[in-house]
Amino acid sequence: MTEYDYWKIFPRMPKKVTLGDITVRDGFQHLEKFISTRAKIFYAENMIFAGCRNIEVTNLGNSYLMPQFSDAEQVLAHLRSDRFKARCGKRGINYDDLTITAVTIREPAVDRAIELAQRGVGPDRCLMMVSTEEEHHFANSGTTLPDYWKECERAIQKCRDAGLKMCGTVSTIWGSPIAGATELKDAVEFTKRWLEIGATDIEHADHDGSASAPEVYRYFSMVLDEIPDPSLHIAHFHETKRMASASALAAMQAGISHFEGTLGGLGGQPANFLDDCPVPGTGDYYYEDPRYVGLICLEDLLVQIDEMGIAHGYDVDRVLWLGRQLERTVGQRLRSEVTINGRTLKEGHMKFARPGLAKRKEALGEAPGQPIPGDWGEKAILPEQYRP
Numbered sequence: 001m002t003e004y005d006y007w008k009i010f011p012r013m014p015k016k017v018t019l020g021d022i023t024v025r026d027g028f029q030h031l032e033k034f035i036s037t038r039a040k041i042f043y044a045e046n047m048i049f050a051g052c053r054n055i056e057v058t059n060l061g062n063s064y065l066m067p068q069f070s071d072a073e074q075v076l077a078h079l080r081s082d083r084f085k086a087r088c089g090k091r092g093i094n095y096d097d098l099t100i101t102a103v104t105i106r107e108p109a110v111d112r113a114i115e116l117a118q119r120g121v122g123p124d125r126c127l128m129m130v131s132t133e134e135e136h137h138f139a140n141s142g143t144t145l146p147d148y149w150k151e152c153e154r155a156i157q158k159c160r161d162a163g164l165k166m167c168g169t170v171s172t173i174w175g176s177p178i179a180g181a182t183e184l185k186d187a188v189e190f191t192k193r194w195l196e197i198g199a200t201d202i203e204h205a206d207h208d209g210s211a212s213a214p215e216v217y218r219y220f221s222m223v224l225d226e227i228p229d230p231s232l233h234i235a236h237f238h239e240t241k242r243m244a245s246a247s248a249l250a251a252m253q254a255g256i257s258h259f260e261g262t263l264g265g266l267g268g269q270p271a272n273f274l275d276d277c278p279v280p281g282t283g284d285y286y287y288e289d290p291r292y293v294g295l296i297c298l299e300d301l302l303v304q305i306d307e308m309g310i311a312h313g314y315d316v317d318r319v320l321w322l323g324r325q326l327e328r329t330v331g332q333r334l335r336s337e338v339t340i341n342g343r344t345l346k347e348g349h350m351k352f353a354r355p356g357l358a359k360r361k362e363a364l365g366e367a368p369g370q371p372i373p374g375d376w377g378e379k380a381i382l383p384e385q386y387r388p
Contacts, residue, residue: 012224012255016311020054020234020260021047021298023326024075025103027266029059029068030293031330032273037071039329041078043263046322048098049091051314054260056101056127060109060116065280066270076102077121101125101167105141110155114162126159127203128152129169130194132186133176136207139282140171149193156198167234168194169203173219175210177286184219191223201232203260206247208286209240213250220254234258237296239265239335240287244296245304252310261298263319263326264334268293299323299336303343316343 003009024040044057057079058072078084079100088095102123104110109126116122130152131137134145141148152168159166173187191202204223206216216235223233235251235258237244248259268290272281287293299320305312323339342349361368 010253013252014230014255014257014310016257017252017305018054018258019052019298019302019305019312019314020056020258021052021262022056022101022260022295023047023262023264023266023298025056025058025069025101026268026295027262027264029066029270030266030268030290031068032271032275033330034068034275035329037074040071040075043322043326043329044075044079045084045087046318047263048088048093050318050322051312053097053313054099054101054258056103056260057123059103059105060112060123060126061103061105062108065282067274067279068271072102073116073121076100076116076123080121099124099165101127103127104155105129107151107155110158113164114158117162117164123164125165125167125200126155127167127169128155129171129203129205130190131171131176131207132182132190133172133179135179136172136176139178149197152194153197160198165200166198167201167203168199169205169236170194171205171207172210173204174206174212174215175208177208181210184215184222187219188222188226191227195227195232201234203234203236205236206238206244207236209238209244209292211237211247212243213246216247217250217254220251220256224255230255230257234260236260238268239294239296240292245301248296248301248304259296259301261296261301262294263298263323264330264336264339265294265297265300266326266330266334267295294335297335297337299338303338307344 007013024044028035028040044055047055058075059066059069060072063070085095100123102113104113104126105128113122113126129140130145130148131140137145137148156166170187170190172182173184175181187204194202224230233256235248235256237247269285270281272279272283272285302312302314302316302319306316320339323334323336327334358368361370
């Protein structure tokens with residue numbers, strides 16, 4: 001007989017997940033509109049108040065390339081302020097449970113993070129990134145893989161000396177928008193390299209939405225077979241084919257318990273135009289239509305996880321409200337469906353019920369809630385040709 005217990009079929013699947021928010025960094029970096037410092041602070045604060053404990057808030061790289069993050073220090077300083085700490089305390093949030101991350105692709109950005117930390121306004125965690133496909137890596141970092149690995153080794157040691165964590169990202173695992181797919185085993189090897197040189201955790205990234213559910217399951221099964229501690233691994237899915245939620249499910253089935261996403265499914269390659277002016281970003285866009293670029297939608301993923309009965313620690317309704325506010329901030333309809341259609345409620349949406357059902361059933365001599373004719377058998381008799 002078929003096994004109906006989902007967790008017996010997938011025994012590695014978690015009963016509780018960590019869902020990180022990277023809206024204010026990855027989400028906003030693709031926008032061709034400057035998001036005000038006040039708005040960045042608002043969404044960072046309120047995602048924390050809604051239950052987020054792992055949040056990525058800025059990029060400490062050269063703001064000439066990505067002027068969206070010219071206010072990086074102001075955003076970090078607010079999140080380190082006594083005022084914000086007091087607001088967390090009033091809501092019963094242990095401030096020490098928060099992990100605040102800043103992206104630091106090159107070593108000078110790591111140096112900046114350390115300098116800010118020494119002034120009391122730095123991040124808890126930095127992030128550097130390698131791609132298994134070197135053309136994509138060069139487009140992001142401007143250097144070769146061997147040269148970059150040595151840079152990462154130096155930067156991680158600096159972070160350890162300063163008391164900061166370093167996340168090592170492995171990108172283009174399932175495909176690259178430039179030179180195509182690499183082997184999954186290459187990404188497993190890169191993951192081990194990150195841990196060898198001292199990274200504290202690994203972000204496994206599908207930066208161009210190439211992943212398919214079977215390959216996601218296969219990859220994370222390979223990873224967990226060799227590095228079985230799930231707390232070391234974070235799944236990061238982009239959306240180009242509307243398959244990211246299937247990828248997230250496959251990752252959970254393999255045993256992954258830490259994910260990240262953005263409100264509205266925002267994000268993607270850094271913008272090369274901001275407000276009224278071209279900016280460098282990382283060069284030409286990989287895709288001609290920006291509607292098909294972005295991350296997995298945090299609101300939709302959260303509801304998916306919630307309705308599976310998996311613990312997550314969020315106030316779901318507050319997150320949906322924030323998603324609706326973000327559409328006003330950005331000035332356009334975003335990708336989330338649940339912000340519009342709401343959660344699936346077991347009690348239904350009785351405001352849409354048509355009047356008169358009870359009277360009609362009474363007139364027909366039917367009992368309230370009676371689903372089938374009274375002269376039918378209590379159970380259906382399946383015709384023999386359809387029986388197992």
